[in-house]
Amino acid sequence: xxxxxxxxxxxxxxxxxxxxxxxxxxxxxxxxxxxxxxxxxxxxxxxxxxxxxxxxxxxxxxxxxxxxxxxxxxxxxxxxxxxxxxxxxxxxxxxxxxxxxxxxxxxxxxxxxxxxxxxxxxxxxxxxxxxxxxxxxxxxxxxxxxxxxxxxxxxxxxxxxxxxxxxxxxxxxxxxxxxxxxxxxxxxxxxxxxxxxxxxxxxxxxxxxxxxxxxxxxxxxxxxxxxxxxxxxxxxxxxxxxxxxxxxxxxxxxxxxxxxxxxxxxxxxxxxxxxxxxxxxxxxxxxxxxxxxxxxxxxxxxxxxxxxxxxxxxxxxxxxxxxxxxxxxxxxxxxxxxxxxxxxxxxxxxxxxxxxxxxxxxxxxxxxxxxxxxxxxxxxxxxxxxxxxxxxxxxxxxxxxx
Amino acid sequence: xxxxxxxxxxxxxxxxxxxxxxxxxxxxxxxxxxxxxxxxxxxxxxxxxxxxxxxxxxxxxxxxxxxxxxxxxxxxxxxxxxxxxxxxxxxxxxxxxxxxxxxxxxxxxxxxxxxxxxxxxxxxxxxxxxxxxxxxxxxxxxxxxxxxxxxxxxxxxxxxxxxxxxxxxxxxxxxxxxxxxxxxxxxxxxxxxxxxxxxxxxxxxxxxxxxxxxxxxxxxxxxxxxxxxxxxxxxxxxxxxxxxxxxxxxxxxxxxxxxxxxxxxxxxxxxxxxxxxxxxxxxxxxxxxxxxxxxxxxxxxxxxxxxxxxxxxxxxxxxxxxxxxxxxxxxxxxxxxxxxxxxxxxxxxxxxxxxxxxxxxxxxxxxxxxxxxxxxxxxxxxxxxxxxxxxxxxxxxxxxxx
Numbered sequence: 001x002x003x004x005x006x007x008x009x010x011x012x013x014x015x016x017x018x019x020x021x022x023x024x025x026x027x028x029x030x031x032x033x034x035x036x037x038x039x040x041x042x043x044x045x046x047x048x049x050x051x052x053x054x055x056x057x058x059x060x061x062x063x064x065x066x067x068x069x070x071x072x073x074x075x076x077x078x079x080x081x082x083x084x085x086x087x088x089x090x091x092x093x094x095x096x097x098x099x100x101x102x103x104x105x106x107x108x109x110x111x112x113x114x115x116x117x118x119x120x121x122x123x124x125x126x127x128x129x130x131x132x133x134x135x136x137x138x139x140x141x142x143x144x145x146x147x148x149x150x151x152x153x154x155x156x157x158x159x160x161x162x163x164x165x166x167x168x169x170x171x172x173x174x175x176x177x178x179x180x181x182x183x184x185x186x187x188x189x190x191x192x193x194x195x196x197x198x199x200x201x202x203x204x205x206x207x208x209x210x211x212x213x214x215x216x217x218x219x220x221x222x223x224x225x226x227x228x229x230x231x232x233x234x235x236x237x238x239x240x241x242x243x244x245x246x247x248x249x250x251x252x253x254x255x256x257x258x259x260x261x262x263x264x265x266x267x268x269x270x271x272x273x274x275x276x277x278x279x280x281x282x283x284x285x286x287x288x289x290x291x292x293x294x295x296x297x298x299x300x301x302x303x304x305x306x307x308x309x310x311x312x313x314x315x316x317x318x319x320x321x322x323x324x325x326x327x328x329x330x331x332x333x334x335x336x337x338x339x340x341x342x343x344x345x346x347x348x349x350x351x352x353x354x355x356x357x358x359x360x361x362x363x364x365x366x367x368x369x370x371x372x373x374x375x376x377x378x379x380x381x382x383x384x385x386x387x388x389x390x391x392x393x394x395x396x397x398x399x400x401x402x
Numbered sequence: 403x404x405x406x407x408x409x410x411x412x413x414x415x416x417x418x419x420x421x422x423x424x425x426x427x428x429x430x431x432x433x434x435x436x437x438x439x440x441x442x443x444x445x446x447x448x449x450x451x452x453x454x455x456x457x458x459x460x461x462x463x464x465x466x467x468x469x470x471x472x473x474x475x476x477x478x479x480x481x482x483x484x485x486x487x488x489x490x491x492x493x494x495x496x497x498x499x500x501x502x503x504x505x506x507x508x509x510x511x512x513x514x515x516x517x518x519x520x521x522x523x524x525x526x527x528x529x530x531x532x533x534x535x536x537x538x539x540x541x542x543x544x545x546x547x548x549x550x551x552x553x554x555x556x557x558x559x560x561x562x563x564x565x566x567x568x569x570x571x572x573x574x575x576x577x578x579x580x581x582x583x584x585x586x587x588x589x590x591x592x593x594x595x596x597x598x599x600x601x602x603x604x605x606x607x608x609x610x611x612x613x614x615x616x617x618x619x620x621x622x623x624x625x626x627x628x629x630x631x632x633x634x635x636x637x638x639x640x641x642x643x644x645x646x647x648x649x650x651x652x653x654x655x656x657x658x659x660x661x662x663x664x665x666x667x668x669x670x671x672x673x674x675x676x677x678x679x680x681x682x683x684x685x686x687x688x689x690x691x692x693x694x695x696x697x698x699x700x701x702x703x704x705x706x707x708x709x710x711x712x713x714x715x716x717x718x719x720x721x722x723x724x725x726x727x728x729x730x731x732x733x734x735x736x737x738x739x740x741x742x743x744x745x746x747x748x749x750x751x752x753x754x755x756x757x758x759x760x761x762x763x764x765x766x767x768x769x770x771x772x773x774x775x776x777x778x779x780x781x782x783x784x785x786x787x788x789x790x791x792x793x794x795x796x797x798x799x800x801x802x803x804x
Contacts, residue, residue: 049732050724050752080720082753114717115754219703221718222725301621301703302799309800315516316623318482322452323624330451350452351484352517391793397704398711 016145020122046226053084272392296324418547422524455486674794698726
């Protein structure tokens with residue numbers, strides 16, 4: 001194993017184990033991510049009014065914009081129960097004790113079933129073992145421990161240069177149902193050894209989340225526990241990023257790359273998905289219109305079902321554009337389907353054009369399909385990601401708790 | 403056969419035939435509804451920005467608030483094509499000629515696939531036959547001719563008394579996918595022999611649509627062709643309803659009863675549905691909050707999938723309440739599941755309570771399930787209707803055009 005995901009930047013260690021929250025012993029359920037030194041840290045959270053208890057504790061602990069470690073459990077969302085905040089606080093305290101750090105330097109997150117009490121016992125019994133097992137090679141184990149119905153791990157890393165100093169960034173994420181993020185996503189944790197002020201970090205996380213995780217939809221349901229956290233420990237020893245200049249732009253681009261990769265991975269592994277859908281909107285009159293249109297199309301059950309059936313039913317795309325909350329001219333829209341198998345124009349100036357159905361089916365049969373929408377009325381663009389709606393989505397969600 | 407649906411009120415005739423728009427000859431595809439005299443008429447339409455061509459023509463023809471007949475085809479939505487308005491105008495003209503009335507007294511509607519040209523030929527060839535076959539017993543044939551993926555006809559009728567005069571009302575509707583109406587529904591046509599001013603009719607149709615058809619969701623997709631039309635021919639000879647008094651309230655209640663029945667029938671016959679879901683919200687702080695919460699819960703893919711699996715996963719209900727666009731206290735919510743098999747409390751004060759899973763499954767297994775949400779913080783109520791999300795929804799929509 002090598003240094004991947006959240007362990008790719010200097011000074012970050014991670015681990016993931018099965019502690020007993022989940023009945024299935026082959027599934028890890030407790031994750032720890034740790035930086036050797038204190039980090040500038042920022043989070044964005046779900047805008048669902050019903051919020052998971054861990055979010056309250058994390059917000060409290062991040063009021064000074066500093067953190068050193070993240071503890072996450074899967075198998076139980078610790079939400080809508082009577083003692084959630086107490087348990088989340090206890091998770092932070094137990095983890096901090098095991099790591100020898102302050103409890104208010106912990107970030108806490110949970111994912112899983114809503115509305116059941118989370119038993120602290122398995123966490124208390126195994127937290128020291130989890131902390132003792134931290135290593136620079138633990139990125140994958142950490143990633144596995146936050147999965148619920150995900151079928152693949154989601155991680156990414158890369159590097160960038162600030163004033164001659166190589167900086168590194170890496171991240172992990174989990175989906176894969178109840179995915180329709182608003183200002184945040186399900187769970188994603190991104191680490192970097194860049195040196196950045198807390199003010200700039202709080203700015204960049206919002207800018208990037210808005211164009212990446214917030215542009216994903218699996219099923220239109222915005223979760224109670226969405227959270228994206230970025231921690232930067234400064235071990236790259238670059239001159240600290242303190243303003244929105246060139247270095248800010250370099251870091252933003254790096255953060256964007258990681259976040260976009262993880263967002264796409266989440267969409268591709270949406271519950272029951274057989275393919276990744278990307279909706280590209282170009283030449284829209286405003287940025288907001290472009291984003292609302294892209295999000296509306298990717299979230300449409302009818303578009304998603306048609307994509308599952310490899311059916312070039314573009315009328316449903318015009319329909320979804322039509323009910324999006326956006327201002328635009330509805331008479332100038334072109335639609336094209338693209339994949340590795342080629343490209344086919346199906347609608348010009350908001351009207352159907354003759355096309356080869358056979359060819360269209362071949363294009364839609366591929367693992368990634370791009371729905372390309374040219375609004376022909378401005379210069380703004382947006383991109384969103386989602387997946388098809390399949391029998392397996394229904395199967396997974398008809399019987400999730402048992 | 404007897405006088406049912408739109409033919410129940412005095413002076414209304416209807417008919418439905420197969421004219422050749424649909425390939426399957428066993429499926430009717432052309433519908434005509436006719437009043438012996440001119441009617442006060444009102445429509446509400448989809449708020450989708452991409453609108454079907456027939457809506458433009460109907461709006462034009464209803465600018466004087468009068469109409470005498472309705473022509474509807476199924477099998478093609480006459481939307482997003484190059485000559486839609488011309489064809490819709492031609493449909494009105496051909497029908498008016500066959501009936502011997504003015505073209506601008508016609509209401510035109512279409513439902514089916516979006517984005518294909520509608521050939522006027524089969525309509526032109528069969529419109530006289532359709533008109534000649536009009537009868538007071540044609541309500542069911544008319545209803546059959548507007549069906550697409552509907553598996554059952556949807557009609558209802560009843561009577562009420564205004565100042566000692568018996569008045570009658572009846573209606574038909576079709577669903578059953580792309581159902582998430584906003585200010586209107588898919589197609590519904592309601593007739594009455596009541597005498598009512600056009601001003602009062604335009605008021606009551608909006609009030610009733612908002613509480614009935616606009617509270618249904620099958621799949622979250624707001625169609626391009628939604629339309630509800632009410633026609634009143636005055637043959638009941640009641641004193642004309644000209645103000646919002648007692649008689650207005652009596653007619654509103656009758657219209658509400660018909661509309662609610664049709665809305666529920668539409669939800670129950672949602673594409674692939676195995677059961678009807680009713681979401682009742684009580685004791686909400688505002689009417690708007692009650693409605694937004696009811697609509698959010700009934701539209702959630704995760705709630706709908708859980709209902710298909712008879713899984714009392716109430717956390718998803720709290721989640722859907724949480725992301726609804728409404729102001730309320732999220733800490734005082736009770737949730738109960740009810741059906742003919744009994745009732746089970748699953749959440750009190752926004753927290754899980756112990757319940758018998760076996761009993762809950764039995765309750766959820768029934769053909770109609772009520773999700774009862776007590777907000778415990780005001781006096782406002784709302785009700786919404788939908789259905790479960792099933793394998794068959796995906797099957798139907800993965801391959802709708804072929």
